[in-house]
Amino acid sequence: MEKTPKIAIYPGSFDPITNGHIDIIKRAIMLFDQVIVSVTRNLSKSPLFDETERVQMIRESLNDFPHISVESFDGLLIDYAREKQASAIIRGLRAVSDFEYEFQMALVNRKLHDDVVTVFLMTHDKYSYLNSSIVKELVRLGGDVDFFVPAHVRTRLEEKLRVK
Amino acid sequence: MEKTPKIAIYPGSFDPITNGHIDIIKRAIMLFDQVIVSVTRNLSKSPLFDETERVQMIRESLNDFPHISVESFDGLLIDYAREKQASAIIRGLRAVSDFEYEFQMALVNRKLHDDVVTVFLMTHDKYSYLNSSIVKELVRLGGDVDFFVPAHVRTRLEEKLRVK
Amino acid sequence: MEKTPKIAIYPGSFDPITNGHIDIIKRAIMLFDQVIVSVTRNLSKSPLFDETERVQMIRESLNDFPHISVESFDGLLIDYAREKQASAIIRGLRAVSDFEYEFQMALVNRKLHDDVVTVFLMTHDKYSYLNSSIVKELVRLGGDVDFFVPAHVRTRLEEKLRVK
Amino acid sequence: MEKTPKIAIYPGSFDPITNGHIDIIKRAIMLFDQVIVSVTRNLSKSPLFDETERVQMIRESLNDFPHISVESFDGLLIDYAREKQASAIIRGLRAVSDFEYEFQMALVNRKLHDDVVTVFLMTHDKYSYLNSSIVKELVRLGGDVDFFVPAHVRTRLEEKLRVK
Amino acid sequence: MEKTPKIAIYPGSFDPITNGHIDIIKRAIMLFDQVIVSVTRNLSKSPLFDETERVQMIRESLNDFPHISVESFDGLLIDYAREKQASAIIRGLRAVSDFEYEFQMALVNRKLHDDVVTVFLMTHDKYSYLNSSIVKELVRLGGDVDFFVPAHVRTRLEEKLRVK
Amino acid sequence: MEKTPKIAIYPGSFDPITNGHIDIIKRAIMLFDQVIVSVTRNLSKSPLFDETERVQMIRESLNDFPHISVESFDGLLIDYAREKQASAIIRGLRAVSDFEYEFQMALVNRKLHDDVVTVFLMTHDKYSYLNSSIVKELVRLGGDVDFFVPAHVRTRLEEKLRVK
Numbered sequence: 001m002e003k004t005p006k007i008a009i010y011p012g013s014f015d016p017i018t019n020g021h022i023d024i025i026k027r028a029i030m031l032f033d034q035v036i037v038s039v040t041r042n043l044s045k046s047p048l049f050d051e052t053e054r055v056q057m058i059r060e061s062l063n064d065f066p067h068i069s070v071e072s073f074d075g076l077l078i079d080y081a082r083e084k085q086a087s088a089i090i091r092g093l094r095a096v097s098d099f100e101y102e103f104q105m106a107l108v109n110r111k112l113h114d115d116v117v118t119v120f121l122m123t124h125d126k127y128s129y130l131n132s133s134i135v136k137e138l139v140r141l142g143g144d145v146d147f148f149v150p151a152h153v154r155t156r157l158e159e160k161l162r163v164k
Numbered sequence: 165m166e167k168t169p170k171i172a173i174y175p176g177s178f179d180p181i182t183n184g185h186i187d188i189i190k191r192a193i194m195l196f197d198q199v200i201v202s203v204t205r206n207l208s209k210s211p212l213f214d215e216t217e218r219v220q221m222i223r224e225s226l227n228d229f230p231h232i233s234v235e236s237f238d239g240l241l242i243d244y245a246r247e248k249q250a251s252a253i254i255r256g257l258r259a260v261s262d263f264e265y266e267f268q269m270a271l272v273n274r275k276l277h278d279d280v281v282t283v284f285l286m287t288h289d290k291y292s293y294l295n296s297s298i299v300k301e302l303v304r305l306g307g308d309v310d311f312f313v314p315a316h317v318r319t320r321l322e323e324k325l326r327v328k
Numbered sequence: 329m330e331k332t333p334k335i336a337i338y339p340g341s342f343d344p345i346t347n348g349h350i351d352i353i354k355r356a357i358m359l360f361d362q363v364i365v366s367v368t369r370n371l372s373k374s375p376l377f378d379e380t381e382r383v384q385m386i387r388e389s390l391n392d393f394p395h396i397s398v399e400s401f402d403g404l405l406i407d408y409a410r411e412k413q414a415s416a417i418i419r420g421l422r423a424v425s426d427f428e429y430e431f432q433m434a435l436v437n438r439k440l441h442d443d444v445v446t447v448f449l450m451t452h453d454k455y456s457y458l459n460s461s462i463v464k465e466l467v468r469l470g471g472d473v474d475f476f477v478p479a480h481v482r483t484r485l486e487e488k489l490r491v492k
Numbered sequence: 493m494e495k496t497p498k499i500a501i502y503p504g505s506f507d508p509i510t511n512g513h514i515d516i517i518k519r520a521i522m523l524f525d526q527v528i529v530s531v532t533r534n535l536s537k538s539p540l541f542d543e544t545e546r547v548q549m550i551r552e553s554l555n556d557f558p559h560i561s562v563e564s565f566d567g568l569l570i571d572y573a574r575e576k577q578a579s580a581i582i583r584g585l586r587a588v589s590d591f592e593y594e595f596q597m598a599l600v601n602r603k604l605h606d607d608v609v610t611v612f613l614m615t616h617d618k619y620s621y622l623n624s625s626i627v628k629e630l631v632r633l634g635g636d637v638d639f640f641v642p643a644h645v646r647t648r649l650e651e652k653l654r655v656k
Numbered sequence: 657m658e659k660t661p662k663i664a665i666y667p668g669s670f671d672p673i674t675n676g677h678i679d680i681i682k683r684a685i686m687l688f689d690q691v692i693v694s695v696t697r698n699l700s701k702s703p704l705f706d707e708t709e710r711v712q713m714i715r716e717s718l719n720d721f722p723h724i725s726v727e728s729f730d731g732l733l734i735d736y737a738r739e740k741q742a743s744a745i746i747r748g749l750r751a752v753s754d755f756e757y758e759f760q761m762a763l764v765n766r767k768l769h770d771d772v773v774t775v776f777l778m779t780h781d782k783y784s785y786l787n788s789s790i791v792k793e794l795v796r797l798g799g800d801v802d803f804f805v806p807a808h809v810r811t812r813l814e815e816k817l818r819v820k
Numbered sequence: 821m822e823k824t825p826k827i828a829i830y831p832g833s834f835d836p837i838t839n840g841h842i843d844i845i846k847r848a849i850m851l852f853d854q855v856i857v858s859v860t861r862n863l864s865k866s867p868l869f870d871e872t873e874r875v876q877m878i879r880e881s882l883n884d885f886p887h888i889s890v891e892s893f894d895g896l897l898i899d900y901a902r903e904k905q906a907s908a909i910i911r912g913l914r915a916v917s918d919f920e921y922e923f924q925m926a927l928v929n930r931k932l933h934d935d936v937v938t939v940f941l942m943t944h945d946k947y948s949y950l951n952s953s954i955v956k957e958l959v960r961l962g963g964d965v966d967f968f969v970p971a972h973v974r975t976r977l978e979e980k981l982r983v984k
Contacts (some may be wrong), residue, residue, distance in 0.1 A: 003167055003169075003183060003197070005167070006170070007196065008274065012774065027281050030279075030281050031168075031170065031251055031252055031281055031283065035308075042171055051304075068882060075469055075470065076466070076469040076470055076471050078471075079470070079471075087194055087195055088195055089301050093267075093284065101288055103257075103457065104462070105456040105457075106286045107286065107289050107456070107457035108457055108462060108466070109287070110286075110464075111174065111475060112471060112472065114193075117191050117194050117195055117284055117285065118285075119195065119284070119285065120257065120283070120284035120285070120286070121269045121282075121283065121284070122274070122282060122284070123273065123949055124274070125945050125949065126945060126946065128763070128945055128948065129759065129760040129761075129763040129764055129945065130764075134760070135762060138732070138764070138768075141731055141732040141737075142731065142732055143732045143735075143768060146299055147767060162799075239961055239962065240961040240962055240963045241962070242963075243962070243963075254593050259478065267949065268949040269949075270960070271948070271949035272949055272954060275967060276958075276964065278962060289453050289454060289456055289457065290453060290454065292453055292456065292599070293595065293596040293597075293599035293600055294600075296822070298596070298600060302568070302600070302604075305567055305568040306567065306568055306571070307570075307571075307604060308604065311603060331495055331497075331525065333495075334498070334523065355609050358579055358607075358609050359498065359579055359580055359609055359611065360498075361495065374644065375635075381576075403797055403798065404794070404797040404798055404799050406799075407798075407799075410631075415522055415523055416523055419555055421595075421612065431585075431614055431785065432785040432790070433785075434614045435617050435784070435785040436785055436794070437614070438793075440800065440802060442741060442798060443522075445519050445522050445523055445613065446611035446613075446614060447523065447612070447613065448585065448611070448613070448614070449609065449610075449611065449612070450595055450598045450599065450610060450612070452602070453599050454562075536931055608906070617781050617784055618781060618782065620781055620784065620927070621781065621924040621925075621927040621928055622928075623921065626928060628895070630928070630932075633896040634895065634896055634899070635896050635898075635899075635932060636710065636932065639931060643724060659823055659825075659853065662826070662851065662852075667935060683937050685936050686907055686935075687826065687851075687907055687908055687937055687939065688826075688851075689823065724978075743850055743851055744851055749923075749940065757982035758940055759913075760944045763942065763945050766944070772848075773847050773850050773851055773941065774941075775939055775940070775941065776913065776939070776941070776942070777937065777938075777939065777940070778923055778926045778927065778930075778938060778940070780930070782824075783926050819946065
């Protein structure tokens with residue numbers, strides 16, 4: 001009897017992808033047969049990078065990894081997850097403030113449909129303080145972000161934020 | 165090509181197993197091919213139930229579930245997990261206080277060996293306040309624990325704690 | 329000698345009222361002789377429902393409860409509470425993030441006037457993740473909110489958010 | 493028709509009572525017709541003061557306040573509260589760590605019986621760091637606790653802890 | 657051999673300075689030879705007071721203190737700190753929510769340059785709930801802020817916010 | 821005019837010293853003219869290493885650092901700090917749970933004497949999960965603690981804990 005492959009989605013705005021996100025994705029692929037990195041199409045606040053750019057930067061960052069795909073989505077996350085036949089929604093946790101918001105969303109999603117499990121992975125301690133907003137702020141102020149994002153993301157950030 | 169089955173361990177003292185633990189195990193089995201419920205043999209504080217009783221109560225609670233096994237272990241958790249060829253260590257998260265301790269242990273384990281991923285699952289909101297200590301305290305004081313543990317666990321708790 | 333009735337106010341934006349709010353109000357009326365649900369007239373961010381609609385939805389949700397009145401207010405909460413001869417300001421607590429903001433406001437209010445007591449009630453665990461923003465977001469994305477708000481609130485939400 | 497008086501219980505170990513406890517009791521009496529300060533008879537860890545001493549110190553601290561009574565109890569808190577026909581269980585909140593434990597107990601009590609409401613009052617900011625353990629530790633090490641407890645409690649503490 | 661004086665910077669938006677900030681500055685000057693209060697020139701959200709007004713209000717509040725200077729800055733905080741030959745960046749901590757954001761920034765700054773130490777000082781308990789936003793909101797609603805800011809800051813706040 | 825040297829004490833049980841403690845000490849010496857590492861003589865729970873051993877291990881770990889001294893103390897921390905003419909008490913902060921306990925102690929100490937400032941330094945992210953208890957537990961279970969403590973501390977830990 002053939003085993004059904006286990007699929008996980010990793011949703012986010014990825015504006016842009018950071019080394020923290022990449023660390024989570026590499027952990028997720030150790031657990032699931034396929035990981036779909038799912039870029040939120042319409043964000044409530046306007047993103048720095050448009051949907052296409054955000055997807056491209058993720059793809060370039062994950063070239064070497066098999067069993068990972070990247071796409072964008074909109075609508076209700078839990079409906080999207082079920083359409084993809086995902087067993088799991090992956091979320092990275094860094095700090096207590098993450099924890100509360102993430103739990104709230106996980107509980108709402110579980111209430112809506114009980115057949116997709118939200119799975120929390122811990123961000124590596126060396127990226128525990130990292131998020132996309134801080135990276136953008138650093139580039140804006142002229143700081144060095146080599147440690148925080150892949151080189152190609154850094155280049156794009158500088159093009160967007162330092163030309164002005 | 166055959167896919168390697170994904171194994172997860174769910175370690176704990178389970179003194180005794182509660183409906184909160186059972187909820188986590190049912191979620192874990194939606195994600196992994198096999199879940200090993202692993203009872204800590206030697207606890208720092210002396211348990212109410214001995215190792216054999218704790219294992220038995222878990223087995224009775226999970227009779228109907230395939231792909232779940234129960235055993236006890238001692239030594240370093242991460243060594244045990246690798247010996248079992250586990251991809252994941254499952255931990256339930258309920259509250260902020262859980263969160264900090266669990267993250268600390270997950271970071272230590274990741275530092276020791278990077279090839280087993282700690283996976284956090286969210287306890288169902290209706291069990292968010294539940295733990296084994298509260299259940300024991302309630303039985304000791306004559307409270308009703310039907311909502312909190314399976315009937316056979318309740319019976320054992322009353323035998324242990326109300327005879328006195 | 330006649331006892332002075334104890335009055336409590338329950339302030340909020342209620343944009344719209346949820347089942348979590350209703351649970352708090354039902355608990356408050358077990359404690360006080362009169363509960364005034366007090367809708368903040370001018371919000372810093374523009375509400376989905378205007379003041380009249382927000383008051384109406386609360387009234388429709390609480391038709392069957394005596395000793396509850398609904399009104400709107402503006403100005404300083406503590407001044408309004410004293411004008412109403414309230415002994416207490418009711419606040420619902422769900423999570424740690426609530427806790428800190430609510431404590432801050434309670435301490436400021438106590439500093440301004442020491443004769444009104446801020447009273448925190450715990451939201452029922454089944455609504456612990458619920459707030460008005462999540463309900464609006466769910467309706468906007470086509471999610472089912474039957475569990476979260478009364479039927480008449482759901483209808484109004486769909487009229488506002490799905491027509492577009 | 494006569495109004496039923498609203499009774500609240502304020503349970504604790506009070507080993508010994510501090511100025512923080514007294515602040516909470518004064519706030520509670522602004523809200524309820526009667527407040528019963530309820531001393532836990534059997535504590536899991538052995539108290540510094542026995543049950544009679546703990547009750548006496550509370551009585552001496554609250555001499556001037558009408559509508560307050562002091563007694564000891566054992567057994568399940570929620571059963572005791574119902575026997576006293578209490579509408580409310582009062583709990584003081586100081587910090588996030590309090591919050592989680594207190595919520596857990598309030599949710600368990602609500603699950604056991606839904607007719608007694610747990611009410612959280614905020615400790616005055618000037619006592620936000622205060623608890624009985626710290627007071628005992630300070631006296632043991634020769635520190636001045638005038639700000640933290642009434643004079644008669646201070647005397648008893650010094651008799652117990654400095655004789656040695 | 658002459659000892660190099662230890663310089664600390666205390667950065668912030670100070671829109672306006674409160675008694676909580678002043679308490680931190682007085683503590684900092686007990687530790688360092690010189691404290692530079694550094695006003696963020698360009699804020700992401702538009703401030704109530706412009707840069708010049710914010711600097712003036714701080715100067716008027718700290719007239720009597722030697723070894724304190726006030727200036728404004730923009731760009732990356734850590735670069736500014738090094739340019740000033742500061743050993744330390746001072747940050748006030750009040751609550752858990754402060755804690756996480758502040759740690760994140762301190763870790764980022766340490767990653768960028770390891771030679772400036774972020775030093776956290778505890779806000780006095782009587783100002784633990786205080787921040788510039790609450791003060792502005794209180795003045796806007798007609799509340800009394802005498803306890804929260806120096807008299808000259810109160811006057812300026814009323815001029816700005818009550819004329820409208 | 822001669823400048824009075826600024827002295828800081830860094831109190832703790834250090835049972836044993838870890839790389840996290842050493843990181844804090846190195847940061848503290850960047851800020852103060854002298855740092856006294858102060859080992860708590862009598863601990864409430866019995867330590868693994870006696871007072872002399874704990875002092876020795878700290879001294880061996882800090883051989884290369886000038887301006888650091890190590891001693892043991894008992895009694896009230898704030899009295900000891902004043903006797904040493906210290907301006908500051910250094911405390912390391914790692915996580916939210918640290919934060920609350922540390923703030924409580926800092927507020928008590930400030931209430932007792934206002935002339936010594938508690939200064940919080942942030943533990944390096946790579947040691948954010950580290951404490952002496954975890955290190956002892958790891959050695960007890962046969963884990964590798966090279967990353968967590970200096971080599972000479974590791975040797976002593978193994979002598980104490982693995983002989984059994």
